Amino acid sequence: MLNVAICEDNLELINVYRLIFKNYMKEHPEHEMRIVVSTGNPSELENYIKYRSDNNPMFYLLDIEFADSETKGIDIAAEIRKNDATAKIVFVTTHEELAYLTFKRKIEPLDYIRKEDGIKAMNESLYKDLDVTFERLHELNSQRRRMFHYSLGSRDYTVDISTINYLETSSSSHKIFLHTLTEITEFRGNLNSIEEEFSNLYLAHKSILVNINNIRSVDSMNKMIYFNDGSSCEVSRRKLPGLKRQIAQ
Amino acid sequence: MIYLSTISYQVMDLINNILFFLLIFIIIPQTRSKLNVILAILASITFSFIDLYHDSTGLLLPIVSYFFLFRTYKPRVVNRILTLITSTLINAFSQSLSGLIALKLFNYDGHMLEMLISNVIGNYIIALLIVYSGIFTVHWLSRYIDFNDKIIVMIITSALAILLMGLIALTIVSRILNVQLEYMQTNIILSAIIFIFIFLGTLYYIAGYLKQQRAIKELDKLKENRLYIKELEDSYNEMRKFKHDYKNLLLSLSIQLQDNQNTAASETINKLLKDSSIEQASKLNYPGLFSLKDELIRGIIISKLITAKNENIATAVEIAPDINISRNDSITITRILGILFDNAIEACRNESHPFLDFALISDPKYTEFIITNNTAPNAKINLNQIFSNGFSTKENHSGLGLTNVQELVNKKPNFFLKTKFENDEFTVILTIEKEN
The missing domain is CATH 3.30.565.10 (Histidine kinase-like ATPase, C-terminal domain)
Known part of the structure; x- marks a missing residue:
């Protein structure tokens, strides 16, 4: 059961949103969902969050700015995110109010819906967001993916282990570089403890931990490892036989 | 006192008095007028002859007449005093120097006429040299120092006044002791040394003063900047509020119109919603x-x-x-x-x-x-x-x-x-x- 909460200061728009959700429920009887709150008053939503009794996954539709209240949508969202890492949050906004990067970084919302795109486009976006939400819920229930955790500046981040190519310690600083398919990130950590935790990570060099599953080829002559996406890293001569054995398994 | 024939002495005095006014005309070009020139010559003649009977009034009376020069052009009082002191100083200094040169060049008696002529010519050359190099220096310094600033003018005036008072004191002492030649020599050396000290001191003082002025200006600018930034922020926030309300209004209007099937109107509203010109207007503002x-x-x-x-x-x-x-x-x-x-x-x-x-x-x-x-x-x-x-x-x-x-x-x-x-x-x- 998915709980839907709506907070928007324009009462007419609330009714439009409610109608969209009701239509979605009618068209997708296989998905269980209900609207638990729909309000123009942010403190009402806050109260609901504080005192709710069930453990159902949440879907929030929030206006970013409320004319009559000091509380901004972003503050509510930050509060929600603090206690619920999996909650799906969708913002409804006019373009001007969008502090896109900040929100994306702090709240990691599922989507932004722009009011200036008109009711029809908003309807389509909401449908798409609900589809994605149920898809992810399904995924979450069917298989637990191995996740790699690290923290940076008091915040915790999770990375799907299958996207990691390798981890590397820098010689000049006490930082670990994480190389994934889409990003390179630095954080404080210790390679050895990471190696112990994940069986598919192999110490190919005293300062490099590689993901066996993403290796395309190993160049023994030049002592290089090539990954599926074309990136590469070094391997030490001493570690070469062990690495080949691991890959063969 | 060195003996000179009375008439020649008076003529020399007269020419030197005229120099006093000439210097003023050079320093303040605005005082140059036919009437002032006549006034200066008349005053010079009068005072040189009064000097015959009352010693030393020749020094004081031109000062009084000086203030009659500013009938049409009226600079600040402090500027008038500054000019007066400057021209008096230059006059006294050049007279001493040229007198000394003339005395060293010719004997005490015998060549009296030559001595007088060389004295007067030397006096004019030295005075004009000083005044023009002074004007040039001031002109050059005005790139760095604001000479219209009241306090700077005051500083310079008081510095020169001290120098002048020193000179007057020296003159009086030398006249009482009757040591004119020695007076001229010491006068020149002392005034040169004092001038250098006062010049450096004044520059130093002015530099400090200017630094302070600059700091004050900078502070004012910062204050203004802060005010401006505050204003920008306020106007930006107002703009934001307006846009928020305006878009919400349009959206709810479009909902109401959906029931009436008025396609033309809803199209207009959709266009307005997407109108980016209202966004553009405030694009330069970054909250x-x-x-x-x-x-x-x-x-x-x-x-x-x-x-x-x-x-x-x-x-x-x-x-x-x-x-x-x-x-x-x-x-x-x-x-x-x-x-x-x-x-x-x-x-x-x-x-x-x-x-x-x-x-x-x-x-x-x-x-x-x-x-x-x-x-x-x-x-x-x-x-x-x-x-x-x-x-x-x-x-x-x-x-x-x-x-x-x-x-x-x-x-x-x-x-x-x-x-x-x-x-x-x-x-x-x-x-x-x-x-x-």
């Missing part, structure tokens, strides 16, 4: 940018945003209002941001719809700088390669940028760099952990 206290960092952000704008890159800026950056990190951050902005601008400027987003996020435990730009659709960038020396996705580009950034980040244990490339967007995030 929060003004509240960023670190001037170095604010400066690099503003200048790079202007560069981006000139390249027709759409920019969006988000800056948290409570940013606090350690002084020690300021320079490193500025260097890093400079490179990252340059890279982002370089990377997206050739796209059909280039955009560059910047965000400065604050948290109790960390500060984050985010720079995002779009790339060519479906472009392939190997993140590992862009960090190695010399590689860049653009031709004619050094590619050293990110390597330099990484080096700067490595030097700071609390700096962490994240580079992401996803969905045709390239993002760099610099996280700075706050030290506790």
